[in-house]
Amino acid sequence: MIRVVVVDDDRLVTESLKTILEASGEIKVVATGQSASEAVTLYLKEKPDVLLSDIRMGDSTGITAAKEILQQDTAAIILLLTTFSDDEYIREALSLGVKGYLIKQNLAAIVPAIKAVYNGQSVFGSEIAGKLSEVLQQQPQKKAATFQLSEREEAILLEVARGKNNKEIAKALFLSEGTVRNYISQLLDKLAVRDRTQLAIFYYQEYQ
Structure with a gap:
């Protein structure tokens, strides 16, 4: 059973995601939160296999939470969800070492994505993958x-x-x-x- 913490500033979304994930029979949502600060607190408390977090939240962003978590646990597996396919967020997520970045509306992809990152893969939704080349060209390259x-x-x-x-x-x-x-x-x-x-x-x- 894959242990997951779900964080989104909309409580209805967290409950919906919990229902979807647990319906798979392979995932257990051990905690839910509504803010970036809760994402950090819940991750450190529960030490889940995967943290599923929204990007834009009231007090801060999922990127900020991911950075703080990864500073304390470099092995953390974080999958980010957003309604925004913003280039800057993609660059930040990649530079931090976040394992996945998906558009929230693509609900059917969330369970497979969690299973994939849990098994050591990196996952980017089709909307994101189509922009990777453009985004990566803007980063310093190593030959x-x-x-x-x-x-x-x-x-x-x-x-x-x-x-x-x-x-x-x-x-x-x-x-x-x-x-x-x-x-x-x-x-x-x-x-x-x-x-x-x-x-x-x-x-x-x-x-x-």
């Missing part, structure tokens, strides 16, 4: 040639960018999961990035 990646490292990087987890990468490239983990650790060190999301960002900046 692959500078890091002299091997063909195998580039193959691993491609699979990470496709959102595959270690088991799926191992199957696709005929490697053991341990070998995949080792390659990903090497890539994180070599490229000086902190997580798989940042590896995916690097791939889209350099290879797309």
